[in-house]
Amino acid sequence: MRVLAAMSGGVDSAVAAARAVEAGHDVVGVHLALSRQPGTVRTGARGCCTIEDAMDARRAATMLGIPFYVWDFSERFQLDVVDDVVAEYAAGRTPNPCLRCNERIKFAALLERALALGFDAVATGHYASIVTDAAGNRELHRAAAWAKDQSYVLGVLTAEQLAHAMFPLGATPSKDEVRAEAARRGLTVAAKPDSHDICFIPDGDTRGWLAERVGAEEGAILDQSGARIGTHRGAHAFTVGQRRGLDVRVPAPDGRPRFVLEVRPRTNEVVVGPKAxxxxxxxxxxxxxxxxxxxxxxxxxxxxxxxxxxxxxxxxxxxxxxxxxxxxxxxxxxxxxxxxxxxxxxxxxxxxxxxxxxxxxxxxxxxxx
Structure with missing residues (x-):
């Protein structure tokens, strides 16, 4: 089977590609350039898609003896993921960028190109499993290691996409085992830190990033009665259930903390109240x-x-x-x-x-x- 291995430059995707090769598939590695202005190096464990990540992916592909390419998906990523995130926050909603990236980039744009080029499947380093039922229908299941399970962010995949998806790490019991395998294979990413937070906000300052794109206008913090009890510096910076970062100047009657109950972008108001x-x-x-x-x-x-x-x-x-x-x-x-x-x-x-x-x-x- 011809398999296109999506290689982010991390240890998971490198081992997934290695297992696809070991299984006898005809594997080609590809790194997706998702940023229009990629950083030269990563900031610790934050972000991905840097030039360093592309180089790590290339080294892993060379070690595995497979062809390797870098595909520029930055324009599609900007439109379908980054702009979507900005629009959702501007509307007072809380999006999940990783889920949108899987839906619109890795298993839409990438898979479409892979199929057009004659590949049978796209392999990724996600921790999830695919099970085929008695009738031959493919189902998405949790990974064996629930602590690493990523089936939630893959929940948007359709039957057609699952028919061409491959998750070689699904049955792996732990991340430690993946790192140990990478070390045995001589992959230099064996000890590379996991990326976290939003990949296109490498410094982790989501509030500052949004302020540049949505604006940061001062507004009111209201209690459930509608009384103004504080001030905020931009409603986009808050999400339902948030407790920290609230400039509330009037204590609650019971003395307990308040939480964000509602974000109103049109009036630039944040409503707070008790945890209950x-x-x-x-x-x-x-x-x-x-x-x-x-x-x-x-x-x-x-x-x-x-x-x-x-x-x-x-x-x-x-x-x-x-x-x-x-x-x-x-x-x-x-x-x-x-x-x-x-x-x-x-x-x-x-x-x-x-x-x-x-x-x-x-x-x-x-x-x-």
Missing amino acids: ALAVAELAGSRISWAGLPLVDAAEGFDCDVQVRAHGDPVPATAAVRDGELVIRPDAPLDGVAPGQSAVLYRGTRVLGQCTIDRTISAVPARVE
Whole structure:
């Protein structure tokens, strides 16, 4: 099988490519240049897509004896991921850039080009598994190592994309084993730190980055009654459930901390209140996709587990598609769910599908502080 291995310059993608070669596939490595102005070196473990990362990927490909190319996807990445992130924050929503990158870049733009060039599959270093059922349909499942599981950010993949996806690390029990394997293979990235945070904000200053693109106009912090109790320096810097960074000058009646309950970009206001007010009894969203075959009982309702953060815990729930929305009711309230996040549904280890959250219904009635 002809396999295009997406090589980020990290240890996971290098070992994934190595395993694809070892399995006897005809493998070609490719590094995606996603930044229009890539940095020369990484800042510790922050970011990716630097010139250094491209060089690390090239060295790994050379060690594996496979052809290697760098493809410039910076324009597509800017339009489909970076601009989307800015627009979502400007609208008072909380996006997941990694999920959008997988959806629109790695398994849309990259896969489209790979198929056009005659490749059968794209291999990545994600920790997730693909299982083929008795009828030959492919399903997306959690990785063996739940601590490293990345199925949440892959929940947007469709049946067609899963048909051409390969995740060689899915059954690996730990990241330590991957690093040890890389060292045995002589790959220089064996001890390279993992990247974290938003890759296109390498210094980690998301608030400052957004201020340059969305603006940072002073506005009001309101309590649930609508009374002004503080001031902020830009509503875009806040997300539902946030506690730190609030300039609140009026103590709560019970003396307890306040949390962000709502972000209002049109009026540049942030509403805060007690932690109990973060509890969500129902959430609903659009942009629905199924990771494999759509569920036949989607309209009638079905049991599942819902996960609303990449490293969050799944919660038992019921869900149904109604009037173009995926409506989800967790058995126990969820805390701090923000519009713009993705709700990924599971049944056991299997990913069923996902939606982008548009609205929520509180589990407790609003009260005046």
